[in-house]
Amino acid sequence: MAGTLNAGEGRRAAGLLAPAYLWLTLAVFMPLSAMLFFSFLTAPPFGNEPVAATLANYFAFFETGTYGRLLWKSVKLGLWVTGLCILIGYPCALVLAKQIRGRAREALFLLVILPFWSNSLVRIFSWAIVLRGNGVLERALDLVWPGDVRLGLMFTPAAVVIGLVHSYLPYVILTSYLALQAIDDDIIAAARSLGAGRLTILRRLVLPLSLSGLLAGAVLIFVPVVGSFMEPRILGGRFGTYYGTVVEDQFVAVFNWPLGAALSFILLAVVLLILALSSPILRKGLQ
Amino acid sequence: MTKRLLLTSLLALTAGGAMADEIRVLNWQGYGTDLDWATEAFTEATGHSVVHEYFTSEQEMLTKLRTNPGAYDVVLINAAFTRQAKDEGLIGPIDTSGMKNFDTVSESFKEGELVIDGDVYGVPWTWGLTSFAINTNAFEDAPDTIQVFWDPAHEGRVSIRDDALEAVQFGALATGQDVNEITDLDVVEAKLAELMPQIRTFWSSENDWNQFMAAGELDVATYWSGSAARSADMGLPVQFVVPKEGAVAWLDGLSVPDSSTKKEAAVAFIDWMIDPEFYVKWDAEGAPASANAAAAEALPDDSFNKQVLGDPEVVMRIQFQDPVDDATREKYLALWQGLKARQ
Numbered sequence: 001m002a003g004t005l006n007a008g009e010g011r012r013a014a015g016l017l018a019p020a021y022l023w024l025t026l027a028v029f030m031p032l033s034a035m036l037f038f039s040f041l042t043a044p045p046f047g048n049e050p051v052a053a054t055l056a057n058y059f060a061f062f063e064t065g066t067y068g069r070l071l072w073k074s075v076k077l078g079l080w081v082t083g084l085c086i087l088i089g090y091p092c093a094l095v096l097a098k099q100i101r102g103r104a105r106e107a108l109f110l111l112v113i114l115p116f117w118s119n120s121l122v123r124i125f126s127w128a129i130v131l132r133g134n135g136v137l138e139r140a141l142d143l144v145w146p147g148d149v150r151l152g153l154m155f156t157p158a159a160v161v162i163g164l165v166h167s168y169l170p171y172v173i174l175t176s177y178l179a180l181q182a183i184d185d186d187i188i189a190a191a192r193s194l195g196a197g198r199l200t201i202l203r204r205l206v207l208p209l210s211l212s213g214l215l216a217g218a219v220l221i222f223v224p225v226v227g228s229f230m231e232p233r234i235l236g237g238r239f240g241t242y243y244g245t246v247v248e249d250q251f252v253a254v255f256n257w258p259l260g261a262a263l264s265f266i267l268l269a270v271v272l273l274i275l276a277l278s279s280p281i282l283r284k285g286l287q
Numbered sequence: 288m289t290k291r292l293l294l295t296s297l298l299a300l301t302a303g304g305a306m307a308d309e310i311r312v313l314n315w316q317g318y319g320t321d322l323d324w325a326t327e328a329f330t331e332a333t334g335h336s337v338v339h340e341y342f343t344s345e346q347e348m349l350t351k352l353r354t355n356p357g358a359y360d361v362v363l364i365n366a367a368f369t370r371q372a373k374d375e376g377l378i379g380p381i382d383t384s385g386m387k388n389f390d391t392v393s394e395s396f397k398e399g400e401l402v403i404d405g406d407v408y409g410v411p412w413t414w415g416l417t418s419f420a421i422n423t424n425a426f427e428d429a430p431d432t433i434q435v436f437w438d439p440a441h442e443g444r445v446s447i448r449d450d451a452l453e454a455v456q457f458g459a460l461a462t463g464q465d466v467n468e469i470t471d472l473d474v475v476e477a478k479l480a481e482l483m484p485q486i487r488t489f490w491s492s493e494n495d496w497n498q499f500m501a502a503g504e505l506d507v508a509t510y511w512s513g514s515a516a517r518s519a520d521m522g523l524p525v526q527f528v529v530p531k532e533g534a535v536a537w538l539d540g541l542s543v544p545d546s547s548t549k550k551e552a553a554v555a556f557i558d559w560m561i562d563p564e565f566y567v568k569w570d571a572e573g574a575p576a577s578a579n580a581a582a583a584e585a586l587p588d589d590s591f592n593k594q595v596l597g598d599p600e601v602v603m604r605i606q607f608q609d610p611v612d613d614a615t616r617e618k619y620l621a622l623w624q625g626l627k628a629r630q
Binding site for chain 1: 503620628
């Protein structure tokens with residue numbers, strides 16, 4: 001169909017597409033290509049220092065084990081957060097889409113997207129107040145639990161995971177919800193009338209039919225979490241050094257923009273590679 | 288009488304009307320030059336108004352100077368960076384002949400890093416120590432050694448700043464080395480690796496530090512002398528310690544960018560900033576030590592800066608921070624990032 005547009009339709013399509021693509025060119029492509037350009041320079045191209053082209057910034061990744069170790073740590077963090085978000089978010093979306101009707105659903109939906117309404121930095125600092133020693137959480141537990149409660153959650157990897165799960169949970173709920181809602185209730189009723197149990201319906205019917213939404217949510221979470229830097233820095237304490245924080249350091253602390261840019265593009269390449277390797281599964285899910 | 292009145296009004300006229308400039312100051316936030324009462328008094332006395340812009344690291348400050356020529360008139364530069372800024376042509380020599388307070392600036396600072404080939408590239412303003420402070424609730428007697436950071440009794444209750452240079456120099460002090468000439472970096476790395484399990488979190492700003500202390504998260508943490516005075520002033524149970532192993536001293540100077548078009552007003556502002564009258568008032572709110580001997584002398588006897596930093600026995604133990612070249616900096620950064628990555 002797309003190939004057979006006549007001249008008038010083509011122009012109309014171009015008119016409708018132009019703003020979006022113009023915006024993408026300006027907002028994504030240009031800064032990204034500037035960063036790509038930086039990543040091949042010996043120094044940031046401002047100031048009086050002469051600048052030359054080099055590949056050294058990319059080689060720096062392999063010169064020490066530090067960056068590789070941190071990248072693996074960040075990928076693991078991404079897997080943890082994505083896994084927990086799916087475990088918590090998917091059942092929630094299922095109940096929202098299939099069990100609850102009317103106003104209750106609207107109210108619950110509002111609660112789900114509530115985290116999006118507050119600034120992410122505010123969210124993380126609230127977690128810091130809740131998690132820290134003698135903070136809100138420990139005091140609350142002290143009231144209901146006999147004896148001295150010392151969770152010591154603040155400044156641990158667990159605190160980073162908690163903060164990130166809270167921030168990214170809505171993505172998986174929203175995308176799964178949309179996919180689940182598209183499943184016709186009659187199909188489920190038909191399965192039930194043919195004698196399928198609840199687990200069978202979930203495993204063979206609901207899950208495959210909503211897998212596209214679930215996977216879209218997982219990708220939306222995994223990619224930013226691997227590059228996250230604010231949550232680890234504030235909640236992670238001495239464990240809070242990840243790939244994202246090192247990239248941030250290069251930009252704001254030591255002003256080695258070329259190295260920071262090169263490290264970012266290596267991250268981009270690794271994330272794309274991970275997505276490419278998992279694409280057979282993704283494609284199966286989307287069919 | 289009439290003559291004097293005429294003269295004063297003439298002075299006020301020239302100061303207030305004819306050459307009222309707006310000078311732009313580049314500094315850390317909350318570091319003396321942006322005190323409202325001080326800038327207001329300066330504006331009243333000279334007619335020049337003062338606008339601030341802030342940086343959060345020395346590298347950011349240098350980048351701002353490089354990328355915005357002409358945008359700033361006064362900039363705070365740590366003595367370890369003054370030579371680099373001069374070599375890059377970012378700052379120019381300062382004509383100190385018109386300054387009424389320059390004569391009393393301590394001679395030792397005038398012989399230091401800020402004066403290059405007889406030209407003043409930065410007016411010595413403040414100095415202080417990077418050492419550590421304790422939570423007085425956690426100690427009966429203040430410790431006299433830096434090894435307290437490795438004491439198992441304080442496991443999970445210590446903090447150091449997330450800064451490669453400070454961390455490495457801290458390790459150098461703990462292993463008995465000269466902070467400006469670290470001969471055995473491996474020993475420093477091993478010592479810092481031992482420190483890691485003791486650390487609760489790293490701190491990055493004075494605000495962080497105060498919050499962690501106020502929440503009772505920490506027993507002992509590295510800190511700057513002026514900031515410790517400010518924290519104690521806020522009512523935190525904090526005591527600054529200069530251990531027997533010594534401490535690193537730093538010197539901050541006020542410089543004038545070569546590209547500034549309001550150099551006269553800029554120098555007048557710097558003169559205002561090293562004035563003893565300003566310093567005594569600032570010290571009451573918590574300030575680093577003044578590089579102006581007359582200003583330091585004017586302090587009341589119970590002032591932290593006179594009591595602790597004025598003690599000759601303490602001064603004996605400190606090592607002033609030399610400039611650090613880029614290669615060394617990168618080496619330290621790699622060491623520090625490697626240590627953090629292994630956590």
